[in-house]
Amino acid sequence: MITTAVRNALRTRGREPAVLCHTGAPESARVPLERLPLGPADRLVDLDTHPMGESVLGEQEAGLVAVVAATTTDLHRAVTTAVHLPRAVHVVVALVDTTGLQEPPIPAAPGMGQWRDVQEVRVRRVGRRGWLCELFFPNAVEAAEVLDAVMHGTRGRRRGPAVAPMAVLSGHEGALWRPGDTGVHGIEAAGPVPLRRVTPVGDLALRVGAVRAPEWADTAVPALDRGTTSADSWTAITGATARAREVSGADTAPVDERVHAVAPIDELTVNPTGFSRVAGGRLADLTVHGPHAVVREGKKDLVTVAADGTVTDVDLARLRHLGGVRVDWSGHTGPSAAVRAVASLAAGGVPLLSGPVPAWAGGLGQALTDLITGAEEADVADPLRREEYSVRLRRAALRTHGHRARWRALGARAGVPLPPEPTVSVILCTRRPEMVGFALAQIARQRGVSVEVVLSLHGFPADLPEVASAIADFGATGVPLTVHEADADQIFGTVLNDAVSRTAGDLVAKWDDDDWYGPEHLADLVLARAYSGGELVGVGQDFVYLQEVDLTLWRSRRSEASTRFIAGGTILTDRAVLEEVGGFRPLPRAIDTQLLIAVIRGGGRIYRAHGLGYVLRRTGGGHTWSEDMSFFLHDHTRQWSGWCPSTLLEGEPAPLGQHVTEYTGGLR
Incomplete structure (x- = not known):
């Protein structure tokens, strides 16, 4: 056709x-x-x-x-x-x-x-x-x-979110460094950067070529030079030039420099979307078959890797049934291409196994190197351990090799001022003074994001001893905190809207007072917001702790996909989205569901990221979402006695303010 x-x-x-x-x-x-x-x-x-x-x-x-x-x-x-x-x-x-x-x-x-x-x-x-x-x-x-x-x-x-700084490109493979950007201008290798009236059309020039670039002619816009994926070769490692490479220190340069010399990954298409849980899946090999690098399962080539190391969204879809992929470092098109291919598979959440990483692949970065060399087949044989490992891989790959991360690093190297990363405003509304210290302790350990908190005390004052002590302990962390006392008869939805009105962050995250959150919960959601295209992101109730029977369930929930439902205590969205849908409805319950419906009705997309860093707590009552215990017992993959979260939760922090009132774990 x-x-x-x-x-x-x-x-x-x-x-x-x-x-x-x-x-x-x-x-x-x-x-x-x-x-x-x-x-x-x-x-x-x-x-x-x-x-x-x-x-x-x-x-x-x-x-x-x-x-x-x-x-x-x-x-x-x-x-x-x-x-x-x-x-x-x-x-x-x-x-x-x-x-x-x-x-x-x-x-x-x-x-x-x-x-x-x-x-x-x-x-x-x-x-x-x-x-x-x-x-x-x-x-x-x-x-x-x-x-x-x-x-x-x-x-x-x-x-x-846009990629900064604004760029101009020269040479072959420039699009590998800046995919999907119609604001890019192509320039001659020597410059200068053209003007739009009196303003340069870009803030940073990147010259990508296999040979040494000419002298740069523009004094207003800095330029950086990068080689194509074919500029390095096996002969440079094993041939007559290997000694010169060793003398020049190419394989002993600082890790950051070697990482930033590799063309980035297009995380808008190469990401964990479509990840599937696999039990007992076969292992394939990233190796060489004929003139190409391939992912080979038995005698079948599932994926042929492009010469520049690009792995596509369709390639990832063809690998989702595998338990994992073993990395063979003995081939590939070239060193840079091999690093890009391995990093792309990791960014897609494909579990990887590897022996020692050769010195020429130092551009992979230390975080990824440590992960893939430290994993064993047992880590990909068990579905839960496999998914935990996949999450660690995708975090490391996207934060190291994603094109947003790469361009921020390039801009910093060139001395170009960069816009700040988005800030997250956490809104926490509670009717339970005894849970304030517990909830604030979960927020205090968040890492990888800039956070502020708006704490709404619904029906009780901030000067209660256990509340005042928890607030004081949280203040010692340096995280900005705004405390708001709401009347007991105020409708829950309006309390949340009042909390939003007191925030200053670019993004707004909703937090429940009795659930558990891993230290990278918010960072993972911010990452998912960037690669998913979703107006609202969150996670599912993968892990549920039934407090009445002291039982933890791991449920069969699809993650890394567009969906109509996420856990209300994990909502993260842009402030503009809340404005577009009119905020939270003035209702006493089901406000999370109503927000999701409003986003979908407005043409927005809801994206569910992995749920391994979150545990929903269920007790006998007191929840705005009323489902009985049988609802959770009906559909689960595994269960354990006691509180048994994913390892990504990294344990449980001690509630703040414990030195005033000992936390017993009970809920009203």
């Missing part, structure tokens, strides 16, 4: 030239464009090798621009290179394969009137999981805008 659609478009494109582009695996993306009847002025472009800074047709417009992408990951990368494609009146965008977990690629109009005169838009399936989009305009539009709109359609309404 893709070939037929492009052939028909070629017949109707008029006298203007056509530009046919492909990105991703050639056997998937290039083949549909081969043997098509091209004219002398037409162009066939490989977007994966086209250098940034080089226009495809100059100032000339095209009658047709067609882009065939093997996967969503490849399309997202191509959006950056597409800034060099010409304007066109007819644009065809084809996705050969998808995971089926994203939304249909229905284009979202840019929003500034550029498409008000669009004549026709067609979106149709190609095979089981492919898509084809065609757009017709009476006047030529920017092709990059169309690709961006199609890509945006796969993610729903929200784009996610």
Whole structure:
């Protein structure tokens, strides 16, 4: 169907030239464009090798621009290179394969009137999981805008936080470093950075090339140089140049420098979404078969890794049934490509096993190296231990190799001022003075995020001894705390809205007073917010402690997926989202459910991250969500006597203020 659609478009494109582009695996993306009847002025472009800074047709417009992408990951990368494609009146965008977990690629109009005169838009399936989009305009539009709109359609309404600093790129593989950014400008290797009136179009220039870049000609915008994934080679490690490499200290450079020399991972498409629990799954091997690095299960190649080390969202979907992947360091296309492939699998949550990591792979980073070399087959054989290990891997990979993290590191290295990381305002509303110290202790140990707390005391004063002592202990941590005393007869929903009005953070997180939270609970949610595209994120009730019978349940809950329900005590969302839905409804109960419904009704997406760092406590009564014990006993995978959380919870902190009133664990 893709070939037929492009052939028909070629017949109707008029006298203007056509530009046919492909990105991703050639056997998937290039083949549909081969043997098509091209004219002398037409162009066939490989977007994966086209250098940034080089226009495809100059100032000339095209009658047709067609882009065939093997996967969503490849399309997202191509959006950056597409800034060099010409304007066109007819644009065809084809996705050969998808995971089926994203939304249909229905284009979202840019929003500034550029498409008000669009004549026709067609979106149709190609095979089981492919898509084809065609757009017709009476006047030529920017092709990059169309690709961006199609890509945006796969993610729903929200784009996610922007990547800073603003960048300009030069050379081959520039798009690997900045996927999905139509604000990027391509430049000549020597510069300078062009101006928009009196302002440079970027704050940092990145020159990606296999050879030494020329002297940089711009004094206003700093430049950094990085090699392509083919710039390093096995001959540089084992051949005649190995001694020179050793003398230069290339393999003994500081770890951070070696990490930041590796092209980052596109976490918007390469992430844990779609992770599945597997019991007794087989192990495959990341190794070399023929000229390619592959993930091989027995005699079957499940995934062929791209030469630059890119692992796509579709590749990850093909590996979800495995128990894990063993890493063979003896091959791969090249050193940088090998590091990117391993880091990408880890970012996707694929459990990895490895022997000693060679010195040339130091760019993997110490955190990932320690994890994959410290894991054993027993860690991936048990479903719970496997998921715990997967969470640790994805944390390390995304925080080390994600493109947001990489660009912040590049900006810091170049001395470019960066916007602050988002701050999280935790709202804690409680009717139980005896639980204040318990809840504050959970918040006090959060790490990896900047936190403030608004504590709403619903129906009791702050000067009660146990409350005052807990507040004093929390104040000693240095975390900002605002205490609000609400009248006992005030409706719960309005108390929460009052709490939100007292917050100052970019994000708002809801906290329950009697549940347990791991120290990376908030950091994991902030990370999920960045890669999921969700307006609201949270976790499920994977672990439940039934206090009446002293029993812990691990439940069969799907995680890392879009959903209609999450645990109310784990809600994290942007302040703007709360404003859009009108805040919490003025109700005494079911307010969390009502918020979720409002977000969905407004076109937003709810995303459920892993739930291993959270334990829901159930007692005989006193909960705003009323389900009896049988509801939880009906559907669970395992159970243990006593309080037995995941190891990711890292134990239980001592309640604050204990020196005034001893905590007994009971609830009213």
